[in-house]
Amino acid sequence: MKKLLKVALAAMxxxxxxxxxxxxxxxxxxxxxxxxxxxTGGINDKSFNQTSYKGIQDFYDEMGYTEAPKxxxxxxxxxxxxxxxxxxxxEADLIVAAGYKFDTAIQTMAETYPNxxxxxxxxxxxxxxxxxxxxxVGFTEHEGSFxxxxxxxxxxxxxxxxxxxxxxxxxxxxxxxxxxxxxxGVWAVDPNMxxxxxxxxxxxxxxxGKTLAEKQFAECSVIFHAAGGVGNGVIEAAKEATLAGNxxxxxxxxxxxxxxxxYDDDKTQSVILTSMMKRVxxxxxxxxxxxxxxxxxxxxxxxxxxxxxxxxxxxxxxxxEEVLKTVEEYKQKVLDGEITVSDTPVTxxxxxxxxxxxxxxxx
Amino acid sequence: xxSKLKVTTKRKDSGEKKHSHxxxxxxxxAVGLIFAFLLTILTGRSPFDLLTALVRSMxxxxxxxxxxxxxxYVLNWFLxxxxxxxxxxxxxxxxxxxxxxxxxxxxxxxxxxAAAAVALLVKLPPIIHPIACILAAAxxxxxxxxxxxxxxxxxxxxxxxxxxxxxxxxxxxxxxxTKVFLPIDPNTNDRxxxxxxxxxxxxxxxxxxxxxxxxxxxxLLAVVLFWFVIEKTxxxxxxxxxxxxxxAARFAGMKVERNITMSMMISGALTGIAGAxxxxxxxxxxxxxxxxxxxxxxxxxxxxxxxSTGIGVLLAGMLFGLFKAASGNLQLFNIPKEIxxxxxxxxxxxxxxxxxxxxxxxxxxxxxxKKKEIExxxxxxxx
Numbered sequence: 115m116k117k118l119l120k121v122a123l124a125a126m127x128x129x130x131x132x133x134x135x136x137x138x139x140x141x142x143x144x145x146x147x148x149x150x151x152x153x154t155g156g157i158n159d160k161s162f163n164q165t166s167y168k169g170i171q172d173f174y175d176e177m178g179y180t181e182a183p184k185x186x187x188x189x190x191x192x193x194x195x196x197x198x199x200x201x202x203x204x205e206a207d208l209i210v211a212a213g214y215k216f217d218t219a220i221q222t223m224a225e226t227y228p229n230x231x232x233x234x235x236x237x238x239x240x241x242x243x244x245x246x247x248x249x250x251v252g253f254t255e256h257e258g259s260f261x262x263x264x265x266x267x268x269x270x271x272x273x274x275x276x277x278x279x280x281x282x283x284x285x286x287x288x289x290x291x292x293x294x295x296x297x298x299g300v301w302a303v304d305p306n307m308x309x310x311x312x313x314x315x316x317x318x319x320x321x322x323g324k325t326l327a328e329k330q331f332a333e334c335s336v337i338f339h340a341a342g343g344v345g346n347g348v349i350e351a352a353k354e355a356t357l358a359g360n361x362x363x364x365x366x367x368x369x370x371x372x373x374x375x376x377y378d379d380d381k382t383q384s385v386i387l388t389s390m391m392k393r394v395x396x397x398x399x400x401x402x403x404x405x406x407x408x409x410x411x412x413x414x415x416x417x418x419x420x421x422x423x424x425x426x427x428x429x430x431x432x433x434x435e436e437v438l439k440t441v442e443e444y445k446q447k448v449l450d451g452e453i454t455v456s457d458t459p460v461t462x463x464x465x466x467x468x469x470x471x472x473x474x475x476x477x
Numbered sequence: 478x479x480s481k482l483k484v485t486t487k488r489k490d491s492g493e494k495k496h497s498h499x500x501x502x503x504x505x506x507a508v509g510l511i512f513a514f515l516l517t518i519l520t521g522r523s524p525f526d527l528l529t530a531l532v533r534s535m536x537x538x539x540x541x542x543x544x545x546x547x548x549x550y551v552l553n554w555f556l557x558x559x560x561x562x563x564x565x566x567x568x569x570x571x572x573x574x575x576x577x578x579x580x581x582x583x584x585x586x587x588x589x590x591a592a593a594a595v596a597l598l599v600k601l602p603p604i605i606h607p608i609a610c611i612l613a614a615a616x617x618x619x620x621x622x623x624x625x626x627x628x629x630x631x632x633x634x635x636x637x638x639x640x641x642x643x644x645x646x647x648x649x650x651x652x653x654x655t656k657v658f659l660p661i662d663p664n665t666n667d668r669x670x671x672x673x674x675x676x677x678x679x680x681x682x683x684x685x686x687x688x689x690x691x692x693x694x695x696x697l698l699a700v701v702l703f704w705f706v707i708e709k710t711x712x713x714x715x716x717x718x719x720x721x722x723x724x725a726a727r728f729a730g731m732k733v734e735r736n737i738t739m740s741m742m743i744s745g746a747l748t749g750i751a752g753a754x755x756x757x758x759x760x761x762x763x764x765x766x767x768x769x770x771x772x773x774x775x776x777x778x779x780x781x782x783x784x785s786t787g788i789g790v791l792l793a794g795m796l797f798g799l800f801k802a803a804s805g806n807l808q809l810f811n812i813p814k815e816i817x818x819x820x821x822x823x824x825x826x827x828x829x830x831x832x833x834x835x836x837x838x839x840x841x842x843x844x845x846x847k848k849k850e851i852e853x854x855x856x857x858x859x860x
Contacts (some may be wrong), residue, residue: 128720157716184808185808186805186808186809187804187806187808189801189804189814190770190771191760191764191770191803191805192755192759192760192770193689195759196553196556196557196687196688196805197805199686199687200805200806201809202686202808203547203549203686204809214664214665215665215667215669216673216764217664218760218761222688227686239664284667284767285666286665286666286667286669287663287664287665287666296842308855315767316767316768318768374542422685441584458849473666
């Protein structure tokens with residue numbers, strides 16, 4: 115027992131020594147350090163957190179940094195401030211937080227660390243004059259969703275159907291923008307098309323996502339999901355139906371989900387029709403670059419269709435040239451201001467073609 | 478007859494003294510830590526990093542950068558311990574009276590919502606306002622504990638099943654209540670606006686970067702009150718007696734049904750207060766819950782490791798609070814946060830199978846005695 119302890123102790127000390135020397139060598143002065151804090155979804159959520167982190171990683175790769183950017187995953191909403199302040203204590207050059215749930219935590223942080231540079235994604239309502247070191251980034255999700263709405267409607271028309279589906283993870287203000295744009299896009303193609311609405315009230319309940327998708331697939335063949343992890347259940351349901359000979363399609367969200375939709379062994383066929391890209395990675399990358407260049411400036415930034423902040427992925431193997439051409443036309447119309455996409459959805463009371471009855475919390 | 482009884486109790490007593498719950502818990506913690514270090518080595522990470530992360534979360538000192546010190550980490554440790562000490566006391570209270578309260582999630586949500594409602598809608602002067610919020614939360618938690626307790630007492634329905642169902646009822650009912658009756662923040666549509674400043678539990682050290690607030694005083698008071706009620710009062714004694722043997726308690730003239738309902742309500746109230754402390758001290762807005770925060774479930778582990786005594790729960794709560802608080806530092810030093818969860822799991826397992834540890838300890842002491850015997854008379858070994 116004593117011997118074992120001695121060996122363990124020796125091992126510990128030697129490894130510790132190695133770690134120390136390793137740290138000493140890496141003291142590059144012009145290298146910036148970025149700290150990333152996730153929300154409760156975790157770093158591998160195949161969505162928001164993962165994409166934001168990828169943006170930081172891309173920056174690190176481009177600059178030739180050898181180590182990976184540091185990150186801390188939050189287990190509960192109460193962990194946000196402690197996790198953010200851990201990075202502030204480490205004197206990170208930039209702290210990145212992804213998600214609107216960080217809004218009060220960022221405020222608290224900005225008050226205690228007025229000189230700490232921070233980027234918060236999906237929050238754009240904090241007082242920009244007061245929090246001068248916070249970069250707030252908002253997205254025009256409704257514009258991007260408008261385009262995938264067009265795609266969904268065209269696909270439904272091609273299949274001779276009059277209904278498309280939509281599954282959301284919640285009815286917060288930013289989530290409702292997705293649905294508003296989607297509705298508008300579908301109705302731009304066919305004002306009489308029915309747009310289903312289901313709220314999973316969760317971003318991680320995969321089983322519920324599958325159940326809701328199966329329900330909607332009974333009426334339609336295309337579903338747009340804006341539900342993070344719940345969307346994995348939607349994709350699962352589409353794969354099962356497709357393998358059973360009943361082709362179904364899913365429109366992905368946030369990142370290009372094409373590869374997640376493969377349903378054959380050769381990985382050539384995907385149920386992902388297209389994806390509504392929300393370039394949080396671009397936002398994270400831009401902020402890192404601004405810090406490195408010394409051009410970082412707090413304030414409210416908007417990523418829209420005009421600066422490629424939202425939109426379709428570059429490659430869409432499941433879309434025909436014709437569809438892509440139509441989408442491009444609609445995109446131009448939005449950019450030219452010919453079409454203005456509303457960011458609040460129409461309810462069932464105003465248009466019977468939607469099953470959306472209003473957000474439960476709207477006053 | 479009488480003497481026989483005496484002998485058995487005596488033996489039991491001496492057995493308990495030989496390996497106290499504290500020893501068992503300490504062994505469990507030590508084994509858990511050793512496992513964590515072994516696992517870090519096995520996964521090719523530096524155990525020194527693990528040590529650094531744990532030490533920094535405990536003391537604020539960074540072993541890899543001596544001279545850097547931040548009290549924030551220590552305060553965050555205490556901050557993390559407060560809610561689980563409360564839920565730990567709650568589970569312990571129920572357990573001491575023969576009940577299993579697994580309804581902590583529903584009770585903490587009910588408590589959070591009640592506290593937020595009073596903090597948002599009722600105008601009161603400072604100091605009185607947070608107290609009113611905490612009392613409201615306790616009442617809401619007690620209400621959520623009442624139903625399982627009542628059904629258990631008067632209808633004999635297993636409280637575990639009702640508690641688990643009440644968790645979901647709590648989550649959905651409170652989400653509905655918050656959305657309908659409380660002012661919702663228009664920017665996020667996902668929570669209420671900020672609570673009134675008079676209701677906030679202020680930071681103890683306002684110049685510190687930690688959110689450590691006066692809520693810990695409430696937790697300490699609860700520990701003392703728990704100990705006093707359970708160990709020193711007739712009321713506590715009758716609750717415990719009910720837990721030991723319902724029929725004997727009834728025979729002794731105690732109101733068994735009332736006792737069961739009461740202890741479940743008190744247990745619920747303790748968890749409800751945990752919810753209030755989180756809302757008033759950390760979030761400072763009302764929340765719409767879509768999933769559980771697991772503080773209620775954490776309470777079960779804390780009560781188990783703490784042996785369901787006041788001081789035990791306090792210590793176990795501090796221990797688990799440390800692992801929670803260390804999560805951030807572990808990740809900073811490239812140790813997966815799952816390591817801290819693993820340590821907790823091992824500790825809980827070992828305490829749960831404490832009989833195995835007792836057996837092991839017995840074996841060791843037996844061997845020691847034998848060795849001594851052999852040493853004392855070396856020729857005696859020949860057979």
